Amino acid sequence: MNFMNQLRMMTYASLFVALIAAGAFISIPVGPVPIVLQNMFVLLAGLLLGPRWGLASVFIYLLLGTFGLPVFAGGTGGIGRILGPTGGYLIGYLPCVYATGLIARKNKRSRLVDISAMITGSVILYAAGVPWLKFATGMGWEKAFMAGMYPFLPGNAVKIVAAAFIAGKLRPLMKG
Amino acid sequence: MVFTDPNRLPPLLQVEHVSHHYPDGGTSVSNVSFNVCKGEFIVLAGANGSGKTTLLRLLNGLLHPSAGDIRYRGKPIIKNPEHTRKHIGMVFQDPDTQIVGETVFDDTAFGPENLKLPREEIDKTVHATLDSLGLGHMKDRCPSTLSGGEKRRLALSGILVMHPEIILLDEPFSNLDYPGAAGLLQLLEFLNRDGITLIAATHDVEKIIDKAGRMIIMQNGTIVADGPPSLHVQALEQYGIREPCASRYGMKPADWVNGRKRP
Amino acid sequence: MTPFTYRKGESHYHRLDPRYKLIMLALVSVSVLQAAFIPLLVFSAALAQAMVRVGIHIPTALKHLKFFFLLLLLIFLARTVSEQSGDTLFKIYKLQVTTGGIRLGVLTAWRFLVVMLAGMIFSRSTRPSQVKSAAQWFLKPVPFIPEKRAAVMIGLAIRFLPLILQQAEELSLARKARGGDLRKNPVKRITELAVGLMKKSFRTADQTALAMAARGFSEDRTDPSFHPSRLDAAYLVLTGTTAILLFVC
Ligand SMILES: Nc1ncnc2c1ncn2[C@@H]1O[C@H](COP(=O)(O)OP(=O)(O)O)[C@@H](O)[C@H]1O
């Protein structure tokens, strides 16, 4: 039933919009800095929905935030967040989810492929976020990396490993 | 051949040797056959897991039979799902999952919007439907703030607005308190008198058996009894369904809403 | 319930056409990010009044934004140390803090705050279903984006969000009750929480898809309708003028 599959994928993609938005609020205390789950849900959207539906869910998420709904980090919203210094991390979700989904889809399914896909996605995310941060605030490269990347790397690694397990557990549920 | 005698009209629904199994599970419905005529009020009784939900979903085309054939007005339903769903509505067991609109009004408008009716017409028919169900004054309410009975009525309104011929109800009384259940039952009776065919699946027949004209009992995916409720009411226990109290003491089942015995 | 959440009200902002409101929000956002000190001060006063009108309690709103203020502080510091003009106030290590730098730091942070508050006024006074309708209208001319599908997805996402937050809370409470928080391995903790959350919400999504199909879902559906009035035109002209003034002054 093609119609039903299409409808189900659309519902899942909408669910991921909500998960990504909720991910900004759900944090797990690990050491001194809590790990926020938002970008993990973006990576999972790529793995579980594939490039196109993954892109659709990130796009809708950004659209909601741009229109002022409180779906960005800290329960805020508005075009100001996109144009602001951390806007690169938000816009960067688009190429991030697409690349993650594409790599995971084009290769044979394995945990290693999933992890490489997510590493690529994360690299793309920082490649969008860090320069944006630098130019929006006028800080130097070194400081931009110090403020916008290094502190998040350990948490990111944890999230990538966790997401690989999560994807393995959830894929069977999505066949419907 | 010309059908002049109304009794010779083809049945509304024809279910012929239908079986179904879930991809990862065993057989959920096996070799089921029956006909449904216009205006019937059928109780589909059976213990949990006997296949009631699956059968209802087969009847409105949400699931496809693995074998057998279901026809609505003589046409196979899987061939024209849109036609089927406009005319055969379904109330899910958990009304929360069925409600898709942000307000009572928006939710009721979902079906007509799918049919691409013009906006003015939608506004008119939605208002009329909500008023007829006593939901008119809460049209701007958020569905999650409604009571259980109101949610069930809202689910019905989303279906009635499409003017269906048949309504399938899955465990309509679960999670309803006494006034909620009594109100719903009265509404169902009213709809049935209005000519709408009803099929209600339940493992708890007591509330509804007095209003229904026919009872189909399922066990392990097959139909084990089909006929007037009074005929089979004593057999219920043997199929794992609780028998209504009254009948257990040798009385006719009570009119559950008014607490009177029927003459 | 946050200051960003829609609440019923009778203000003008509640009555405006959502498409006009979005255009107004965009005009304000872009022009405010260019505004100079004095015009921004005047505009902020007007904005505060608008916040009161739509029923936002300003102290509560500011308290809700405390996380955002950290970001503003970062913006302020970065601007302050990167701009070197006016008198030097003091020097720490190699960093030179000047009056020009502080001025620019305050201005930049303030602009972002104002844009954020304008967004708050919008989302506080606009029903999510109206946001959905307006989004569909704006996406219509955009190529490659099926606007009707986008609108349906917005509606579904708005419906799922509170459910997920509620489930997340229940799950983390249940986990705490079982002493799960004592486990040290963060990968296991994240996996457990996320799998629990997603399993549950996938089931909800399945049910929703089924219910939509049962109700005859079709992507080719009736378009939303809008009823713009004179009020909308008046507000648009007013906002447009303000935006130009913010831009040039
Ligand atoms: N989605 C499903 N996947 C696999 N098996 C299922 C599914 N839904 C129901 N079943 C199985 O099919 C049978 C009939 O279930 P159901 O139609 O839900 O019965 P009832 O509604 O009478 O409780 C049961 O054995 C049940 O375990």
Ligand SMILES: [Mg+2]
């Ligand atoms: Mg059932």
